[in-house]
Amino acid sequence: MKHRTFFWFVLPTLSAMILFIALPIVSVFIQSLFVEHEQVLVVSESCGPFGCSPTTTVDTEATEKLREEQPLGRFNGLGTYFDRSHLALADIGEAWSNSGSLGEFWSKVYNLPLYNALTFTLAYTFTVTPLVLVLGLAIAVGVNNLPRALKGLAIFISLLPFLVTPLVGSLILFWMVDGDGVIGATIQKLFNDPALSLKASTPLMWIMLMVYGVWHTLPFSFITFYAGLQTVPEDTMEAAQIDGASKWQSMIHVVVPHLMPLVSFVTLMMIMDNLRVFEPIVSFKAEAHARSLSWIIFNDLRESGNPLYASAGATSLITIIIVVILMMPVLVRTWRDFTRKSH
Amino acid sequence: MATKAQSRMTPLKLFSYGFVALWLIIAAFPFFWTFWGSFKVQADFLSKADWMNALRGTNTIGQTGSAFTGAGYYGAWIEEDFWFNFKNTGIVVFFTVVISLTFGTLGGYALARSGFRYAFWILMAALVFRAMPHITLVSGYLLWFFEWNVWGILPTTIIVLVAINQPFTLWMLHSFFKNIPKDMDESAMVDGCTRFQAFRHVIVPVMWPGVITTGLFSFLLAYNDFTVAVMLLSEENETIIPAINSFMGTTQVEGKVMYAVAAVVSATAPLFILILFFQRQIVSGLTAGAVKG
Numbered sequence: 001m002k003h004r005t006f007f008w009f010v011l012p013t014l015s016a017m018i019l020f021i022a023l024p025i026v027s028v029f030i031q032s033l034f035v036e037h038e039q040v041l042v043v044s045e046s047c048g049p050f051g052c053s054p055t056t057t058v059d060t061e062a063t064e065k066l067r068e069e070q071p072l073g074r075f076n077g078l079g080t081y082f083d084r085s086h087l088a089l090a091d092i093g094e095a096w097s098n099s100g101s102l103g104e105f106w107s108k109v110y111n112l113p114l115y116n117a118l119t120f121t122l123a124y125t126f127t128v129t130p131l132v133l134v135l136g137l138a139i140a141v142g143v144n145n146l147p148r149a150l151k152g153l154a155i156f157i158s159l160l161p162f163l164v165t166p167l168v169g170s171l172i173l174f175w176m177v178d179g180d181g182v183i184g185a186t187i188q189k190l191f192n193d194p195a196l197s198l199k200a201s202t203p204l205m206w207i208m209l210m211v212y213g214v215w216h217t218l219p220f221s222f223i224t225f226y227a228g229l230q231t232v233p234e235d236t237m238e239a240a241q242i243d244g245a246s247k248w249q250s251m252i253h254v255v256v257p258h259l260m261p262l263v264s265f266v267t268l269m270m271i272m273d274n275l276r277v278f279e280p281i282v283s284f285k286a287e288a289h290a291r292s293l294s295w296i297i298f299n300d301l302r303e304s305g306n307p308l309y310a311s312a313g314a315t316s317l318i319t320i321i322i323v324v325i326l327m328m329p330v331l332v333r334t335w336r337d338f339t340r341k342s343h
Numbered sequence: 344m345a346t347k348a349q350s351r352m353t354p355l356k357l358f359s360y361g362f363v364a365l366w367l368i369i370a371a372f373p374f375f376w377t378f379w380g381s382f383k384v385q386a387d388f389l390s391k392a393d394w395m396n397a398l399r400g401t402n403t404i405g406q407t408g409s410a411f412t413g414a415g416y417y418g419a420w421i422e423e424d425f426w427f428n429f430k431n432t433g434i435v436v437f438f439t440v441v442i443s444l445t446f447g448t449l450g451g452y453a454l455a456r457s458g459f460r461y462a463f464w465i466l467m468a469a470l471v472f473r474a475m476p477h478i479t480l481v482s483g484y485l486l487w488f489f490e491w492n493v494w495g496i497l498p499t500t501i502i503v504l505v506a507i508n509q510p511f512t513l514w515m516l517h518s519f520f521k522n523i524p525k526d527m528d529e530s531a532m533v534d535g536c537t538r539f540q541a542f543r544h545v546i547v548p549v550m551w552p553g554v555i556t557t558g559l560f561s562f563l564l565a566y567n568d569f570t571v572a573v574m575l576l577s578e579e580n581e582t583i584i585p586a587i588n589s590f591m592g593t594t595q596v597e598g599k600v601m602y603a604v605a606a607v608v609s610a611t612a613p614l615f616i617l618i619l620f621f622q623r624q625i626v627s628g629l630t631a632g633a634v635k636g
Contacts, residue, residue, distance in 0.1 A: 001457045005538045009453030010465065012446040013509050020506030021472045024483025031486060071490055135366075142363035145356060154363065155626060157371045159618045163625070164374075165567040167584050168607050171591070172373045175380075175604070180389035182376065182397065215369065220629065227630035247355055276476035279569055282588060294478045294570075301482055301574060309486050316479035323474050331467065338463050 025320065032080055032313030034073040036306065039063045073310060080314040085113045087318075113296060114315065118322075121292045123206070125274040128213035132270055133263060135214065136221025141251070143222070144229045155223065162219035170212050170283035177208055198284070205289040212280045217273065221266045228262045229255070268330050275323055293319045374611070381608045382411040385601050415605030419590075425606055428586040431497065432566065435582055438501045439565040440558050443508045447561075448554060450509075451516025452542060456525070466517065469510035477507060477570040485574065495577030503575060504565050511564070512557055518631060519553035520546070556628040559621055566613070583610050 001009075040062040045052045082089050095108035109115050143154045161169060177184045179197045188196050198204050232255055240250040278294035281287060287295065293315065300312035379397070380388040386402035396402060400410040407414065419425045454462050484503065488494040523546065531541040573585040581589070587610060590603040618625065 001453065001538065003459070006453050006457050006459070006462070009538075010450045013450030013513060014465065016446055016502075016506040017469070017472060017509050020484075020503055021475075021480060021510075022468075024480045025475075027483040027487065028479065031483070071486060138359065139363055139366050142359035145359060146363065152622070154367060156618060156622055157367050159622065159625060160374055160615070161370050163563060163567075163614050163618060164611055165569070165584055165614070167569045167588060168610055171587070171603070171607055172377045175389065176373060176376060178389070180391045182394040185391050185394060218366070219370070223626055223629050227626070247353065272474040275474075276478070278476070278478065282569075283591075294476045297476075297478045297482055298570075298574075301478075301485060307485060309482070312482040316482045319479050320475055323476070324471060327471065327474055331470070334467065334470070 025317075028313045028316045028320075030313075031072065031309045032317055033075060033077060033310075035076040035080060035310045036073045036308065037063065037066050037070070040066060076310065080310045081318075085311060086314050087114065088112045113291075114318070117291045117293045117296045120206070120290045121275060121277060121294075124210060124213060124277050124292065125271055127210050128217065128274050129267060129270040131210075131214050132217050132221045133266060136218055136266070137225050137256075137259070139218070139222045140225035140229055141255075143226055155226075158219040158222055161215050162217065164216075166216065166279035167283055169216055170280035173208075173212050173215070174284050199288075202289040205284065205286050209277075209280050209284060209286060209290055212284075213274060213277065217270060220269065224262055224266050225259060228259045232258050264330075268327070271326055272323075275319075275326070293322075377604060378608055381415055381601070381604045382413065383601075384412060384414070388601065388604060415601035416609070418599060418602040419605040419609065423590070423602055423606075425583070425586065425609065428581050428583045429609075431576075431580055432582040432584075434497055435501055435504065435572070436562060436565045439504045439508065440561045442501070442505045443512050443561045444554055444558050446505065446509060447512030447516050447557065448550065450513050452520050452546060454513065454517045455520035455523075456528075466514065469513050473510035473514070477568075478574075480507065481571060481574045488575065494575065495580060497576070497580055500572060500575045500580075500582075503571055504568060507571065508561050508564050512561060515557045515560070515628070515631060516553060519557070520550070523549060552624075556624045556631070559617070559624055560628055562617070563614075 040059040041056050042059045042062075043054050043056050046055045081087055084091055091112060092109060095105050099105035099108060110119060139158075143151055146154060164172075175181050177198060179185065179188065179199070184197065188194055196204075198208055236254050236258075237250060240254050245253065276294050277292045278298065281290060281292055281295045287299075291299075297312045297315050297319070300308040300315065376397075383397060383400050383403045384406050386406075387396045387400055390396040390402070403412055404410055406412075454466060480503075485494070488499060493499045527549075528538075528541040528545045531545045532538065536544065567584070568582075569584045569588065572582045573588065576582065576585065578589075583606070587603060587606050590599075590606055
């Protein structure tokens, strides 16, 4: 294809991506270099019967005007990145020198907003992803053995939790596990402990969010592996059987290696989607116990009336860098595949 | 053909059947429960005393005289104007899908037919863009949309959703067009067609299965989106998903949880119908990128 024709064909999609994905990243970076204006203060003398004293008032009009003129705020350089709600290098250094044990140091770091969110996001991603891979493969093998008529039904039912809107799906689960809901109330009765509730316990909340994550994404890995199972070569399976391999052995030594490319594909998709975990935290009202990177950006932008663009920008950029680092192995491999093919 | 040895029941097989059955129950039960419960009153749906109440509808009978009530649906659709949010969602989803597919087909076709290095770089960039959490992008738009006075209206949300949708659409259609033999459009060009004419008369007639599959996923992205809509739409333009979220804020206080339950069931119904009719396309779309690897 000629360069010129190529250009006209990709122009719409490319301009959409540049304008609304690439430029916003630049904008996020620029925003993160500025901070909100301080309020304009006016000092005036107020005199009463007992003499005069200086009082400080906020000049709302001037503050508004300043905000209007320079919506970005005032320049702050990389200051936002290193403040307490982001990388907080100073606080970490202090915690390191003042803590007696590693546990104490960790609990101090965990109290810093960004590290708190990072811990949950990574814990969520790296718990849900392996669980989904293993359980998805197990279900795929099980469904593959089912009679033909049942396969379609099993896939239909499995698609429901995957395609349901994340916010809605997590609400449905939340109503069931909440203290008044069918599962929540039953658990309270079983343990005879009316205080046993999601809202009161951080570990329970984490577990429930991860259960939701597995429930929601399991169908994707199941269906991908199920499609992969249809392509396992019959001959190899038969050969393994003739050589005396048991069902389990041929599973481990024939089927799993055959599915390996799919495993890396599913892992990539899972990591991408799990890193942006956000909706279940809103639905579960989990912010007191679990916050994700997406959630703290959302929270900054929601700051009533006066969004913290700088803070949201800095967190966004840090998030993007983390995403790119985690994706590096895949990007490098795709690059190698491409150069190998073109030679 | 299955041999006797293959169809024999082994403990391993029994275990795997049991496991599948357990998964299917876990997958389906929450939907059944919520659907059933949406026709009850709150005291039954969230019954601390006895979960059998939700099945029997003890309090529902006490309060309304019958075991089923449509009060939640009436409250959500009529009193809280949920139909209005549905209309907004309809507009957003329709335009997002149509524009995404138009841009995506042109771009995906070009990328599939071009062997130049920059085509590869565009795909790599799209892969990275696909991985970025949507909220990081939203924090880049917000300030400018306020400045330019385009915040809160449907067209802004549509164009943003189209852009966020492009990386995925591009990858999917790119791998789809790769499977259409090059000879088809190239022979048309030998016969004197321009590239665009070849695309229009040779490729367009055969591309619909791939476009429909991709369209289903564009639909899901636009329909399921919460992050973009909640940040970029004003209250009078809200789509259903943010509307359900704001329901949760206001109704919890007023004891109108059942409105939210009814809204949730209403929002799931279109997806249910979608799976019913397009199961095969959805499955093939999910595995398209993967199996070709």
